[in-house]
Amino acid sequence: GQQLNQSPQSMFIQEGEDVSMNCTSSSIFNTWLWYKQDPGEGPVLLIALYKAGELTSNGRLTAQFGITRKDSFLNISASIPSDVGIYFCAGLYNNNDMRFGAGTRLTVKP
Amino acid sequence: GAGVSQTPSNKVTEKGKYVELRCDPISGHTALYWYRQSLGQGPEFLIYFQGTGAADDSGLPNDRFFAVRPEGSVSTLKIQRTERGDSAVYLCASSLTGSRDTQYFGPGTRLTVL
Numbered sequence: 001g002q003q004l005n006q007s008p009q010s011m012f013i014q015e016g017e018d019v020s021m022n023c024t025s026s027s028i029f030n031t032w033l034w035y036k037q038d039p040g041e042g043p044v045l046l047i048a049l050y051k052a053g054e055l056t057s058n059g060r061l062t063a064q065f066g067i068t069r070k071d072s073f074l075n076i077s078a079s080i081p082s083d084v085g086i087y088f089c090a091g092l093y094n095n096n097d098m099r100f101g102a103g104t105r106l107t108v109k110p
Numbered sequence: 111g112a113g114v115s116q117t118p119s120n121k122v123t124e125k126g127k128y129v130e131l132r133c134d135p136i137s138g139h140t141a142l143y144w145y146r147q148s149l150g151q152g153p154e155f156l157i158y159f160q161g162t163g164a165a166d167d168s169g170l171p172n173d174r175f176f177a178v179r180p181e182g183s184v185s186t187l188k189i190q191r192t193e194r195g196d197s198a199v200y201l202c203a204s205s206l207t208g209s210r211d212t213q214y215f216g217p218g219t220r221l222t223v224l
Contacts, residue, residue: 004152006152033211040119040218041215041218042203042214042218043201044215088152092210095208095210098210100151100152102150102152103150103152
């Protein structure tokens with residue numbers, strides 16, 4: 001199935017910098033999810049968003065569910081080396097249709 | 111362990127062969143999902159089990175792919191007559207209630223078809 005449009009594809013940042021990535025779709029979703037995947041592992045859920053306009057934080061991570069229900073963004077503040085990995089957005093509609101973005105590969109230079 | 115486990119972690123096979131990939135979900139989780147993740151892409155849904163039955167198999171790409179969960183716990187993804195394009199990481203996930211927002215992923219099986 002068609003995946004979501006996630007950008008940027010990759011990011012190279014200095015430790016301590018803030019990071020922003022986003023996801024857009026032509027379809028609306030009820031739920032937006034953000035995952036992190038480390039090499040050789042499965043994705044791990046970071047943040048779940050359930051309502052248009054919702055802004056949710058998890059430590060240094062903040063994510064928002066777009067008002068149009070067709071987009072979401074994830075911010076990471078004050079990045080640290082262990083933030084390295086691939087971040088995926090996922091949109092879910094009525095618990096039936098779940099689509100993932102292609103991922104944002106984050107590299108943090110100490 | 112308490113998480114989702116998948117075996118083997120790596121599988122190399124030749125084109126045309128048959129392969130089986132196994133998933134052990136978290137104990138007590140009634141819902142089980144299979145995804146395929148190609149290089150540089152996000153996971154793509156294949157099939158969803160609720161208990162022993164396949165509640166949604168709309169993501170299976172063709173009839174070479176089949177999955178079973180005979181006792182409502184362990185699941186096996188079966189691929190017949192493998193093709194080079196089947197090479198990918200196959201991820202399994204489980205959830206307690208069937209809500210996809212609460213699924214836990216296993217580490218995946220990396221399948222390489224030569």
